Amino acid sequence: xxxxEQSPQSLHVQEGDSTNFTCSFPSSNFYALHxxxxxxxxxPEALFVMTLNGDEKKKGRISATLNTKEGYSxxxxxxxxxxxSATYLCASPNTGFQKLVFGTGTRLLVSP
Amino acid sequence: DTEVTQTxxxxxxxxxxxKSLKCEQHMGHRAMYWYxxxxxxPPELMFVYSYEKLSINESVPSRFSPxxxxxxxxxxxxxxxxxxxSALYLCASSQAGAYxxxxxxxxxxxxx
Numbered sequence: 506x507x508x509x510e511q512s513p514q515s516l517h518v519q520e521g522d523s524t525n526f527t528c529s530f531p532s533s534n535f536y537a538l539h540x541x542x543x544x545x546x547x548x549p550e551a552l553f554v555m556t557l558n559g560d561e562k563k564k565g566r567i568s569a570t571l572n573t574k575e576g577y578s579x580x581x582x583x584x585x586x587x588x589x590s591a592t593y594l595c596a597s598p599n600t601g602f603q604k605l606v607f608g609t610g611t612r613l614l615v616s617p
Numbered sequence: 618d619t620e621v622t623q624t625x626x627x628x629x630x631x632x633x634x635x636k637s638l639k640c641e642q643h644m645g646h647r648a649m650y651w652y653x654x655x656x657x658x659p660p661e662l663m664f665v666y667s668y669e670k671l672s673i674n675e676s677v678p679s680r681f682s683p684x685x686x687x688x689x690x691x692x693x694x695x696x697x698x699x700x701x702x703s704a705l706y707l708c709a710s711s712q713a714g715a716y717x718x719x720x721x722x723x724x725x726x727x728x729x
Contacts, residue, residue: 509659537716548621549660549707549720556716594659602716603648604673607659 507531507599511608518585519616525581526611528595532576536598539605540569540580544591552580552593585615621721623708629727632698638724640691640708647713649691651683654705654723666691667713698728 510529518524530538537556543549553562558573566583582589592612596605621642630636640649648667652660665673666685680702682694691708705725709718 539716539718541720546722548722551717551719554716596659598716601673602714603650603665603667603711604662604675605718607661609657609659 507597507606509595509597509606509608511593511595511611513611514609515612515614517614517616520586522585522615523581523583524585524613525579526593526613528578528580528608530576530578530595530597532573534600535573535576536602538571538573538578539596540578541594541596542591543594543610549594582613585613587615587617589613590615621708621710621719623706623721623724625724626722627725627727629729630695630698631729632700634698635694635696637695638693638706638708638726640693640710640721641689642710642719643689644710644719645688645712646710646719647688648711648715649685650709650711650718651691651693652707652709654707656704660707664693695726698726700728703727 512527539554540552541549553569555571560571562569569580571578592610594610596607599606624639651663654660663677664683669685680697684692705723707723708721711718
């Protein structure tokens with residue numbers, strides 16, 4: 506059974522701080538790694554889907570890297586803003602690209 | 618239209634009731650998904666439909682009955698649920714053969 510783990514569980518930073526979180530996944534039989542942002546009472550929003558070792562993706566102040574050989578991905582937020590407050594989930598497909606297995610998420614709170 | 622809609626937003630039902638959750642998308646996606654999320658846990662995949670046919674059932678109890686009447690609609694029929702079935706039920710869709718999934722905001726279900 507695929508095990509996707511995220512750390513830290515929660516994070517509280519001040520506006521303007523840069524931060525990063527980790528997603529760990531088994532490196533064997535790797536398909537893809539997804540990052541989602543989930544604000545309270547809203548739909549989870551896809552940030553990135555990464556498939557290749559060494560992939561780096563960027564969307565505004567948020568970027569992600571992928572290391573499939575060692576089984577981890579980092580998500581970075583530069584200059585955090587209060588609107589970045591959300592739960593950040595990573596997920597990886599298990600035995601088929603449609604069967605996403607999610608990590609427990611990192612809950613980020615950015616204070617003004 | 619890049620939205621997945623879900624109705625109702627909230628549902629309270631007794632253990633003897635029959636109710637249905639509805640999910641709709643108009644992005645032309647041919648894969649649709651049901652997930653269940655309990656508090657402080659990650660979303661867990663329940664069912665996947667591909668081209669209106671059930672392709673994945675993650676050993677979900679028969680009191681949950683999915684239905685995909687057309688390529689835009691996905692229903693989840695509920696009957697004789699237990700209090701432990703109380704959770705947030707998320708719907709998602711994706712292009713056939715694509716990794717990225719688009720999520721709805723979920724239906725918060727309480728079984729009394």
